[in-house]
Amino acid sequence: MTDFPTLTWTDPSTGATHAARWRSEAGNPPPKRVAIADDRTTADTAYRQACEGIAMLWRGDFQNARQLLQAMSRRADRKPRKAAATPIEAFNLHRQAQSQRARTLGMLLIPLEADYSIDLRRAPDVQDACKEAYGEGEAPSVVSLRELLGLIGAHEWRKKGVAIPALGGEHIHPYYGVFSPVRGEYVDLVARAPLPSQALAFDIGTGTGVLAAVLATRGVKRIVATDQDPRALACARENLARLGLQSQVDVVEADLFPAGRAPLVVCNPPWLPARPNSPIERAVYDPDSRMLRGFLDGLAAHLEPGGEGWLILSDFAEHLGLRTRDALLAMIDSAGLEVVGRDDIKPKHPKASDAADPLYQARVAEVTSLWRLKARGAQPG
Known part of the structure; x- marks a missing residue:
């Protein structure tokens, strides 16, 4: 069986250490620091932790996680852009900003069961979308909410077509x-x-x-x-x-x-x-x-x-x-x-x-x- 990257975290309520397969289509390594986040987590706190390289494993309502990600996106978009003197400098700064934005917004994580179901309140059925992208599920895993929303969007494009x-x-x-x-x-x-x-x-x-x-x-x-x-x-x-x-x-x-x-x-x-x-x-x-x-x-x-x-x-x-x-x-x-x-x-x-x-x-x-x-x-x- 292929060895996959593993995300590990500690449950603060029990002190127990947990692990799950890490999924990243971009090939990003699993975050080294993971905190638990839920409906009480504010957008300012989430954005600050993400900028510090602390990933947040979501344990609250799924739709609240989506709203939190949108709030984090707005904060990321407020960052002032550096002025560019040439087109190639503008391109390099744009790519750098895109990469930093993706890295920051990718710090909000969603746990997936082995069959790709999500054990969170008001979570959508993402099983078909995940199977199309990842193949059949084998074990519990964790993915960034941003990537998961991309899978859902791609699944709809695949059904609807262009x-x-x-x-x-x-x-x-x-x-x-x-x-x-x-x-x-x-x-x-x-x-x-x-x-x-x-x-x-x-x-x-x-x-x-x-x-x-x-x-x-x-x-x-x-x-x-x-x-x-x-x-x-x-x-x-x-x-x-x-x-x-x-x-x-x-x-x-x-x-x-x-x-x-x-x-x-x-x-x-x-x-x-x-x-x-x-x-x-x-x-x-x-x-x-x-x-x-x-x-x-x-x-x-x-x-x-x-x-x-x-x-x-x-x-x-x-x-x-x-x-x-x-x-x-x-x-x-x-x-x-x-x-x-x-x-x-x-x-x-x-x-x-x-x-x-x-x-x-x-x-x-x-x-x-x-x-x-x-x-x-x-x-x-």
């Missing part, structure tokens, strides 16, 4: 930890780009399977969709089966490319070259541009003669000073590729119109592009 206009309004149902296609501009780019062939396509890093589904509905006869994440693979398979496209799309586990070549290879890699702080951020942050470089460096070897690679990429990193356009073009050139076309689209997400966002100037300038690439010297298909 409507995709490019699929005629059909829904994609994201799993917990798999990036949801709520930003539809990259989907729209793939839906409108001229297809070099309808015979075969590779979808690299498929996630929910949304781009593979779009290609299939556009008439591509066979698509091979790849991913490394077990949740993404299961999510893509379920979505494609729900849409009746499983006979057109093979979902396979692979680090980037499947075997062989295709006349069309599509990739929407993470857009920002920075370190993710949690699994869900792996869809946004790509340390050292590993996936981007891997896709570009391997593309020519997986294209049929005259075939096209579609790189879907935001220029958000460029506006933040994390990567330059010249650096991107140099990556393309050094991979033996040339640009044969580009289609741009402006983002539609709410943060692009929120002037209070610390990264607003970069967001409002952001453009998402579909770069059409060919192997240098390749003849037209």
Whole structure:
């Protein structure tokens, strides 16, 4: 049996020491100091203890715990922001503040029974949400309330789904930890780009399977969709089966490319070259541009003669000073590729119109592009 991190604490009323499995999707270690908190705990006390690194294991009413977390959030949001002189400094300060906020708000803990039930007053039924994220329960565990609320929200998204206009309004149902296609501009780019062939396509890093589904509905006869994440693979398979496209799309586990070549290879890699702080951020942050470089460096070897690679990429990193356009073009050139076309689209997400966002100037300038690439010297298909 796998060894899991363990959270230990002492019951102040009995002096007995207790232990339970510690759950953290971000891989955070269990807190070293744990106090018991209940309905008598004030928001000021809870926030002060959290800032001091003292976790609070909740023993009161569940809905009161939610209200306490909201009050702690308001206190965290009151912290003054440091002024940034450059976009990259603004980004680094924003990430630092996000990390500190998550660490502080993650100090309010909820105990789960072995079957994921919660033995607290007015606690919701979270068993299905926990099973979807963690698998079958084995033993009692403890999780931060913040993470638990994320599981509940993800469970609702998975049931409800996200409507995709490019699929005629059909829904994609994201799993917990798999990036949801709520930003539809990259989907729209793939839906409108001229297809070099309808015979075969590779979808690299498929996630929910949304781009593979779009290609299939556009008439591509066979698509091979790849991913490394077990949740993404299961999510893509379920979505494609729900849409009746499983006979057109093979979902396979692979680090980037499947075997062989295709006349069309599509990739929407993470857009920002920075370190993710949690699994869900792996869809946004790509340390050292590993996936981007891997896709570009391997593309020519997986294209049929005259075939096209579609790189879907935001220029958000460029506006933040994390990567330059010249650096991107140099990556393309050094991979033996040339640009044969580009289609741009402006983002539609709410943060692009929120002037209070610390990264607003970069967001409002952001453009998402579909770069059409060919192997240098390749003849037209």
